[in-house]
Amino acid sequence: MTRYFARKLGLYVLAFWAGVTIDWAIPRLMPGNPIAAYVDRFALNSQGPWTALYKLFDKAFGYNLPLWDQYWHYWDNLFHGNLGISLYAFPEKVTTMIAQAAPYTLALLVPAILLSYVLGNRIGAMAARRKVLDNTVLPLGYLFQAMPYAWLALAAAFYLAAVEHWFPVEGGYAAGLASGFTWAYISSLLYHWFLPFLTVFLVSFGGWSIGMRNLVIYELETDYARYLRALGARGRLVRRYAYRNAVLPQLSGLALQLGTVIGGNIVTEVVFNYPGLGHLIYTAATDQDYALLQGIFIFIIVGVLVANFVIDIVYIWVDPRTRLSMQGAAA
Amino acid sequence: MSLSVENLRIAYRTLRGDVQAVDGVTFAVADREIMGLAGESGCGKSTLGNSLIFIEGRMKHVGGTVELDGKALPISDDRAMNHHRMRDVSIIPQYAMSALNPTKKVGTLAHDLLKSRGMKLAKVLPEFRRRVALVGLPENVLEMYPFELSGGMRQRATMVISTLLNPSLLIADEVTSALDVSNQRAVGELLTEFRDLGYVKSMIVITHDLSILAQIADTIMVMYAGKLTEKASASTMIDKPLHPYTQALLSSLPEVGVRYEDRELTGIPGRPPSLLSPPPGCRFRERCPFAYDKCVEDPPFMELLPGHQVACWKAADDVAGGAGREHNEASATPSGGAGDASPERGPSLGARAGKGAE
Ligand SMILES: Nc1ncnc2c1ncn2[C@@H]1O[C@H](COP(=O)(O)OP(=O)(O)OP(=O)(O)O)[C@@H](O)[C@H]1O
Ligand code: SF4
Ligand SMILES: [Mg+2]
Numbered sequence: 229m230t231r232y233f234a235r236k237l238g239l240y241v242l243a244f245w246a247g248v249t250i251d252w253a254i255p256r257l258m259p260g261n262p263i264a265a266y267v268d269r270f271a272l273n274s275q276g277p278w279t280a281l282y283k284l285f286d287k288a289f290g291y292n293l294p295l296w297d298q299y300w301h302y303w304d305n306l307f308h309g310n311l312g313i314s315l316y317a318f319p320e321k322v323t324t325m326i327a328q329a330a331p332y333t334l335a336l337l338v339p340a341i342l343l344s345y346v347l348g349n350r351i352g353a354m355a356a357r358r359k360v361l362d363n364t365v366l367p368l369g370y371l372f373q374a375m376p377y378a379w380l381a382l383a384a385a386f387y388l389a390a391v392e393h394w395f396p397v398e399g400g401y402a403a404g405l406a407s408g409f410t411w412a413y414i415s416s417l418l419y420h421w422f423l424p425f426l427t428v429f430l431v432s433f434g435g436w437s438i439g440m441r442n443l444v445i446y447e448l449e450t451d452y453a454r455y456l457r458a459l460g461a462r463g464r465l466v467r468r469y470a471y472r473n474a475v476l477p478q479l480s481g482l483a484l485q486l487g488t489v490i491g492g493n494i495v496t497e498v499v500f501n502y503p504g505l506g507h508l509i510y511t512a513a514t515d516q517d518y519a520l521l522q523g524i525f526i527f528i529i530v531g532v533l534v535a536n537f538v539i540d541i542v543y544i545w546v547d548p549r550t551r552l553s554m555q556g557a558a559a
Numbered sequence: 560m561s562l563s564v565e566n567l568r569i570a571y572r573t574l575r576g577d578v579q580a581v582d583g584v585t586f587a588v589a590d591r592e593i594m595g596l597a598g599e600s601g602c603g604k605s606t607l608g609n610s611l612i613f614i615e616g617r618m619k620h621v622g623g624t625v626e627l628d629g630k631a632l633p634i635s636d637d638r639a640m641n642h643h644r645m646r647d648v649s650i651i652p653q654y655a656m657s658a659l660n661p662t663k664k665v666g667t668l669a670h671d672l673l674k675s676r677g678m679k680l681a682k683v684l685p686e687f688r689r690r691v692a693l694v695g696l697p698e699n700v701l702e703m704y705p706f707e708l709s710g711g712m713r714q715r716a717t718m719v720i721s722t723l724l725n726p727s728l729l730i731a732d733e734v735t736s737a738l739d740v741s742n743q744r745a746v747g748e749l750l751t752e753f754r755d756l757g758y759v760k761s762m763i764v765i766t767h768d769l770s771i772l773a774q775i776a777d778t779i780m781v782m783y784a785g786k787l788t789e790k791a792s793a794s795t796m797i798d799k800p801l802h803p804y805t806q807a808l809l810s811s812l813p814e815v816g817v818r819y820e821d822r823e824l825t826g827i828p829g830r831p832p833s834l835l836s837p838p839p840g841c842r843f844r845e846r847c848p849f850a851y852d853k854c855v856e857d858p859p860f861m862e863l864l865p866g867h868q869v870a871c872w873k874a875a876d877d878v879a880g881g882a883g884r885e886h887n888e889a890s891a892t893p894s895g896g897a898g899d900a901s902p903e904r905g906p907s908l909g910a911r912a913g914k915g916a917e
Pocket of ligand 3: 604605606653732
């Protein structure tokens, strides 16, 4: 058991190392010179100050060092919780900016993912044996799942916000409101949160419910289900077993989905102008703010790895077969 | 009389029409009788066995009645059957290796199953453990997951669970086919032991392995393309089968572990007819070396000799013309008249005498 966990943990550390290294390498492999681009913005018309400024920033960001040293510094800084300084919001620290944006993204994604997963599984399982549900939820599920997410988000933002004015599409809360534990502030937060949350929820709910419906139908046809029914077990028991077994592939699917949901989230936050990490990525990318971009990616890498690790542990807990293979691995 | 089946018809609904997998089957199984059920793959053995306990979605009860211990068995009423399942009729299904939920411990599964039926595992636990030991499973098997067991162990576990409530009738579908030879023997012996100990009153043992039937069966019944062809005591079936199909099936058997599918049916080329729209008359006609005019009519499943039922015109003629004696093989001209009693014995039948079970 401990050996199994040690191995798993080793794999996660390896994944983390690879992620961080790629994250570090990408801006350095990309065409273009971010420092030069940044200095260009000051619109200096003579070469002298330009070079001086360039050298200054180059040194400040450490780009003048040999690559190897840059790499070391990167890790060193990382372990000291230092993700560098943003170019675009100079001299704001990247960590500060992430800390400001992350709560919005987490508040959006965590409930949307968990709620769509739980409800999708429940309703999908029900649809597997109730015609009425199967004929209503399923087509809707297919619709939401097949719809390009950006399209759904844009449609919602356009009709429900821009045309009908039912919802806002501006920031995380009403402009000018002082943050604090006040009803006005919290309700404003919820009001701004609702539409982006709903679109993310609907899209992944469609996917989960369809997947679960098909898995439960499959499980109800398996030999163990037939055997139970042949021996006179009540439908409730058969369904309970089927649900429990059908959830396993869904759980692996959840782990896989976590990575891609981040990408989709950029669209959400840009469309709804929601001040989370997705929006920050968009800004950083358009402004060629590599330090900020790298910092956010590291945050995401860590987040996805931690979430996957949690799912791994839950999986071991719910599927006894993984426990056996663990004993095999430890032997 | 333990089980009595009257003109049972079971079909599968398919897109191309109904497949008549069991087509008018009448037979009985006595108390303490172990009846072997044999026949080529796809002839409807499992369908017949399954229909006695669980008619699932795609299956359709077209007609016929089933009686168990003098009371009608409501096979087409899924709810009403629940009461009888496991208690009166039970099954070790053909898929026994995968019959246990992979994510539940054997003991948990038994507990959940009994609880779902309004019973308590605790009540039968001592008996459960005794039987686990009897079939040679380790004591802690109740705390094990199915995937921790070998195929043979899973089969035995299924056997114990299925018979936990001492059913009147047990259907054992291919319980030996996936096992190695020594295990086949052992499981065969266990089946008779279960009967002898009174865990099960009577049994239908479906198998491809006639040597197992020679070992354990009291009677053997053979099916061909959804219909019964012959039923008699095991020794009669092995020594003196009357139906040409049975003769072909048994002609070089029994040999330990040999499945009749593994050999060609000697001298009988061809395949069984489609059950989607079977041809009229004797279903074996296409392949039967003795087929004659009369065979365009469906031969009835009749008791030709005491305790020996056969569905074959020629066998009927033979018996009527004095079975048991050797006849000359000259009159090979078949004639259509029912009155024509000139019997014609197949060469293999004469040669078979005395070739008993080893
Ligand atoms: N689910 C199904 N849908 C349609 N047809 C089926 C189905 N199951 C079985 N059949 C058909 O019914 C016939 C009898 O099948 P059955 O399983 O009873 O044969 P069997 O004698 O048990 O064969 P085996 O020895 O291979 O187990 C076959 O011709 C098969 O094609
Ligand atoms: S009835 Fe005719 S065709 Fe059928 S087995 Fe007998 S002899 Fe052959
Ligand atoms: Mg079968």
